[in-house]
Amino acid sequence: MPIIRVEMFPGRTLDQKRDLARELTDGFVRACGGAGEKLHVVITEVERENWGVGGELMSDK
Amino acid sequence: MPIIRVEMFPGRTLDQKRDLARELTDGFVRACGGAGEKLHVVITEVERENWGVGGELMSDK
Amino acid sequence: MPIIRVEMFPGRTLDQKRDLARELTDGFVRACGGAGEKLHVVITEVERENWGVGGELMSDK
Amino acid sequence: MPIIRVEMFPGRTLDQKRDLARELTDGFVRACGGAGEKLHVVITEVERENWGVGGELMSDK
């Protein structure tokens, strides 16, 4: 039932996304129980020019 | 005033999005009242390779 | 598969939430097709003092 | 840098949340690399009466 969303920079391969969906699902089940079959993982890729930390865009760092 | 967000796969036509904004707005008003004039609907299209269910990406299913 | 989230003020009854889940699900299916069985609706209730419009909190309007 | 958000039902203990933050952080690093020191995990607890699936609230199932 749970929904997990990830915001990260672009550039991960399909294999990394595949691993990520698996790792987050299994990690949730280890920590909280349940079966994981209906757990959603939604990945959002955020460009460095759309992500600021400390008032500065990551594309400027 | 309410804000409704939809995450769905890409591929819907402009007409479907138009219907979706109308349906969700009218449906909210029927259920909860109010006028709907200021209701926002924000659609996010999520690629199948960015959406996992049960630890598996939808692009692999 | 789609996920719909609603942000709205508190104060709706359980019956209104029940209607809302049904209305948004059916409305999505009418606009975009699919079966709706796996469609999620997640409601977040936001206090008026946590919602500003035009720089002013709704609790002050 | 990544941000992971989890929406789940209430009722997990502090220890389960502690494990969850650790599991999701480590799982992200295993799948995607990086150090994880700055990875955020934000948990949102959603009541069953605020979560519908297939047009029906989870509190009614």
Add this chain to the structure above:
Amino acid sequence: MPIIRVEMFPGRTLDQKRDLARELTDGFVRACGGAGEKLHVVITEVERENWGVGGELMSDK
């Protein structure tokens, strides 16, 4: 039209929230133009036990 959401720890006073809605609205208008009348600011307060950084809950730090 824009929507700004803020996730922060609980504990801010109503006056601080009032200032926050004003500051974020005015700051957006200075940076990006527009009138700000329809700009939404939605604040979510996240408990320290629901926020992890580097795999550790903020309530444990």
Add this chain to the structure above:
Amino acid sequence: MPIIRVEMFPGRTLDQKRDLARELTDGFVRACGGAGEKLHVVITEVERENWGVGGELMSDK
């Protein structure tokens, strides 16, 4: 620590985004205190055909 997200139409320049990250960070600190070094600003650009107000897409207005 706080996370600020902005949803807005596409079309802002890199300079405007730079100003936006700075303005929102400084505005948060003025209103709520803290140092701002770890404050995240995440910008999401939403196409007009994906944003409805009052049941009508912004691309149709």
